[in-house]
Amino acid sequence: MPRRSLSQASFYDPELLLPKCLEPGTVPWLLARFRSKLFPAWLFKGWRGEGRRGRKAWPAVTLVVLLLLRWTEEGLSRLGSTKRAQTDLLWRAAMGLQLGAPTPDEKTLREFEIFLRGRHSGSGVPRYLLFHEHVVRLCIEAGVVGEDHDWTMDSTPMWCYGAVLDTVRLLGDGTRRLAQRWAAACKVSLAEVAEQWSVPHVCGKSTKGYFHVDWRDATARAEVFDTVAQGAIRAVESVRRHIQVVRSSKRKGLLKLSRQLLRTIRDDLDTDKQGRLVVAERVAKDRVISLTDPQARHGRKSKSSTFNGFKLHLIGDLVSGLISAVAVTTGNTHDGAVANRLIRRAKALHEEIEQVLADTAYGGAALRHRVRGESQVHLLSPPPANMRSEGRLGRDTIEIDFLAQTATCAAGVTTTDHEMVWSSEHQVHVSAFKWPKQTCRDCELREACCGKRQGGHRVRLHPYEQELRQAREDWSRPEVRAAYRRRSECERLVHRATRHGARRARSWGLAQAQLQAHAIAMTCNLKLLAKALAQETIQNRAVA
Ligand code: SF4
Numbered sequence: 001m002p003r004r005s006l007s008q009a010s011f012y013d014p015e016l017l018l019p020k021c022l023e024p025g026t027v028p029w030l031l032a033r034f035r036s037k038l039f040p041a042w043l044f045k046g047w048r049g050e051g052r053r054g055r056k057a058w059p060a061v062t063l064v065v066l067l068l069l070r071w072t073e074e075g076l077s078r079l080g081s082t083k084r085a086q087t088d089l090l091w092r093a094a095m096g097l098q099l100g101a102p103t104p105d106e107k108t109l110r111e112f113e114i115f116l117r118g119r120h121s122g123s124g125v126p127r128y129l130l131f132h133e134h135v136v137r138l139c140i141e142a143g144v145v146g147e148d149h150d151w152t153m154d155s156t157p158m159w160c161y162g163a164v165l166d167t168v169r170l171l172g173d174g175t176r177r178l179a180q181r182w183a184a185a186c187k188v189s190l191a192e193v194a195e196q197w198s199v200p201h202v203c204g205k206s207t208k209g210y211f212h213v214d215w216r217d218a219t220a221r222a223e224v225f226d227t228v229a230q231g232a233i234r235a236v237e238s239v240r241r242h243i244q245v246v247r248s249s250k251r252k253g254l255l256k257l258s259r260q261l262l263r264t265i266r267d268d269l270d271t272d273k274q275g276r277l278v279v280a281e282r283v284a285k286d287r288v289i290s291l292t293d294p295q296a297r298h299g300r301k302s303k304s305s306t307f308n309g310f311k312l313h314l315i316g317d318l319v320s321g322l323i324s325a326v327a328v329t330t331g332n333t334h335d336g337a338v339a340n341r342l343i344r345r346a347k348a349l350h351e352e353i354e355q356v357l358a359d360t361a362y363g364g365a366a367l368r369h370r371v372r373g374e375s376q377v378h379l380l381s382p383p384p385a386n387m388r389s390e391g392r393l394g395r396d397t398i399e400i401d402f403l404a405q406t407a408t409c410a411a412g413v414t415t416t417d418h419e420m421v422w423s424s425e426h427q428v429h430v431s432a433f434k435w436p437k438q439t440c441r442d443c444e445l446r447e448a449c450c451g452k453r454q455g456g457h458r459v460r461l462h463p464y465e466q467e468l469r470q471a472r473e474d475w476s477r478p479e480v481r482a483a484y485r486r487r488s489e490c491e492r493l494v495h496r497a498t499r500h501g502a503r504r505a506r507s508w509g510l511a512q513a514q515l516q517a518h519a520i521a522m523t524c525n526l527k528l529l530a531k532a533l534a535q536e537t538i539q540n541r542a543v544a
Helices: 027-038 060-069 078-087 089-095 106-117 127-141 167-186 190-197 218-241 248-268 336-349 365-375 437-441 446-450 465-475 478-502 510-543
Strands: 151-159 269-271 277-279 297-300 306-317 323-330 355-357 378-380 399-401 406-408 418-423 428-434 458-460
Touching: 027 060, 027 089, 027 510, 060 078, 060 089, 060 106, 060 510, 078 089, 078 106, 106 127, 106 510, 127 323, 127 336, 127 510, 151 336, 151 478, 167 190, 167 218, 167 248, 190 218, 218 248, 218 277, 248 269, 306 336, 306 478, 306 510, 323 336, 323 478, 323 510, 336 365, 355 478, 365 378, 365 465, 378 478, 437 446, 465 478, 478 510
Parallel strands: 151 355, 355 378
Antiparallel strands: 151 306, 269 277, 297 306, 306 323, 399 406, 418 428, 428 458
16 A cells, blocks of 8 residues: 555644654554455444445544554553553554544443454454454465464463462352342342341451451351352342342342352352361362353363463464464363364364374374364374383384284283273273183283283273374384474464453453453464565665
8 A cells, every 4th residue: 555645644633743653564554554454344344434324434444543553562451551542653554544533442442352353244253263264364365474484372371361269269248249139129228138048147347357356266167158158049039939029130240140159159168067168179170160150170281280261272384373263261161171172263264274283182082083084184293192001001002903903912912802892981992802711721921911900901992093003103203203393393483362351351251351362362463464565665665
């Protein structure tokens, strides 16, 4: 897009005041020069103000530029970004706003984010996902991904925005919130509700501060837990009994909070010998950890390192740095659970992906099988270790002919006794082989093979035993290990996202975290596109 001549320029144009503010090859430069071409109208179909009817609204392109600029540095809050847009010449030039002209406010930006989280009318896919895919396509078309490419995937913690609470605060603060909402819905005071439900602690500023006990004393602590839990149960019972009294618009929120309180009681508490509700000596599988961010979960990065909130998964090219697919899940979701979906999305955008480097978390045979079957992509990751007790022969010492359905043990005895048995671990039927009792009894390797078990040796295979064996065989080859060494560079790809604010969610909820992650990935990709276009412009000028 050619720059305007001096006679065409307005005195209020930011570029006139600061002519060199837009440095070629940067995201603001790209947005200022190409924003109308980068974001086609079909992406924002349905945004109020785009049609002829309805009240006027900010153009979607201006808002999308503001949304992307928000994540160009370390990530700003919504309010922070709108304030900066009022005064920053660079940002105003990128958004196409003149000096002194109005700027979108925080509410408009929030509404636009809600719009982007909605599903596109044509495809039924969330708009931010379509938008991200559109940016990836632009990058690929501009030649960001060269002939030399190496794809990799990984995950990283994304801390939640809401406060993470312990059990007593989850119950105490939750009951207070329920009482406050109930008081507002019934137009009575909080003190009246507290008296009705016999939960005086809801009138205190903080749950823990209300009970003047020594929190190191286990007996005192147990008394408080029981009081708070019984209070929560009474509150939920009362809400459920009298829910018809309040307006229908308030009922959903009150019942949702009641369910959340009951879930915390079920997950976190047990009954002791005296019939009191005390903190359970276990951790529930999908334990809620925050009142304000109920989708956040405890996660584990390694055996010793834990985090609270969500997990960001991404797949990208190590060479160019392009992030082609992103997803955010709860913190306790296994890495392998979204791997297939991400690879499928990345493959749909870039046909030439043949191999993806990934760590041990993605090494399962079932995942390898699905990825190969659905996307024709080879997952290069370390296979699961072969588990065997000390001094015992492992399953890897048995040779299996999968076609003939025969197995040959370490002593060289071949069996054809094959059957399909139900595996409760994998919830499918799996192959099992059995050797004759007589042969095993006289065998020299009996102790190492069967241990103390009587009868003939039996072995039950993994549902994807063939995949597993192939992966282990591949992994033993030096050239495969050498190719895998590049995977550590994936940390650079993760760092590209986290240094733009992906380490912490800037709003409540998983849906908002998804939008944030996609906006950050788009900003990272637009940076690459800006560099490619700037390079092209320089080359064109040189040729001319
Ligand atoms: S005990 Fe049976 S299965 Fe095991 S090595 Fe000996 S013959 Fe083979």
